Amino acid sequence: MSENPKFDGRRALLKKAAGLSAAIAAAGMVATQSAKAAGMAKSAVQYQDTPKDGHRCDGCALYIPGASATAKGTCKAVAGSIDPAGWCTLWSPKS
Numbered sequence: 067m068s069e070n071p072k073f074d075g076r077r078a079l080l081k082k083a084a085g086l087s088a089a090i091a092a093a094g095m096v097a098t099q100s101a102k103a104a105g106m107a108k109s110a111v112q113y114q115d116t117p118k119d120g121h122r123c124d125g126c127a128l129y130i131p132g133a134s135a136t137a138k139g140t141c142k143a144v145a146g147s148i149d150p151a152g153w154c155t156l157w158s159p160k161s
């Protein structure tokens with residue numbers, strides 16, 4: 067502790083601010099990771115269980131197939147089970 071009470075007050079305030087910043091950054095990282103793990107909501111990408119203009123999830127680069135060709139799979143970008151015949155606005159062809 068210094069002999070200057072104003073200096074001690076500022077030092078304590080700076081420590082609190084640094085701690086608060088670290089906590090906010092950590093919370094932001096957790097939120098970002100949760101969003102990635104969960105994927106986007108189907109409603110946000112206009113997902114439908116049917117093809118659109120001949121485009122289907124099983125022809126999309128983001129599709130992860132299920133146990134069989136007709137079983138529902140998952141998606142790298144969209145949350146929940148995904149119909150192989152489905153479609154959403156993120157559709158992009160397999161290369």
Ligand code: SF4
Pocket residue numbers: 111113122123124126127128129130140141142143144148152153154155156157158
């Ligand atoms: S990005 Fe859309 S079109 Fe592609 S697999 Fe996922 S849900 Fe289907």
